[in-house]
Amino acid sequence: MKNTALIVVDMLYDFIDGSMACLEADKAVENTLQFIQKQHPSPILFVRDHHPAGHCSFTEQGGPWPPHCVQGTHGADIHEALAPYADEDLSFFKGEDPAREQYSGFEGQNPAGQSLSEVLHLLEMDQVIICGIATEYCVRNTAEDLLKDGFHVSILQDCIAYVDAQGHADALKAMKEEGIALR
Helix, strand or coil, rough: CEEEEEEEECEHHHHHCCCCCEECCCHHHHHCCCCCCHHHHCCCCEECEEECCCCEHHHCCCCCECCEECCCHHHHCCCCCCCHCCHHHHHECCCCCCCCCCCCCCHCCCCCCCCCHHHHHHHCCEEEEEECHHHHHHHHHHHHHHHHHCCEEEEEEEEEEECCCCHHHHHHHHHHHHHCCEE
């Protein structure tokens, strides 16, 4: 797995058991932890939804989603089983602009102001493996942007959770047709 990074997308409490709990989220976390423990991938990068209160995507602001992953709340935290693998320099926060929705981890930045793409290129990665939540939104958008940026992208199918079973199936089919490998 040389030159291969693992990208964990939004394995945050609000998507696991909180305001936007997704289908198969507990299983996705458990399987991701097993993959990390067996495969020992390095580096592991975390993409994190990280909204200010009153974000445009929240229903109170006319958006489609209930409040979720609000900065400073438990719902915005990485699941405790995965948190020991998270390095602050390799964590990319998205959705911090209250006026913009950001599904893709490509739009996030680490605390040093670097993008996911910048850091992957600095680390000389050419392949990425993605797991996370939710297939139809943040996982798909992140995977597609990585593919457009020239990375070989694969999705760990047993390490993802989703909002809707049909949307999940449709997203996997579309990603496979685009050249993203399903593992």
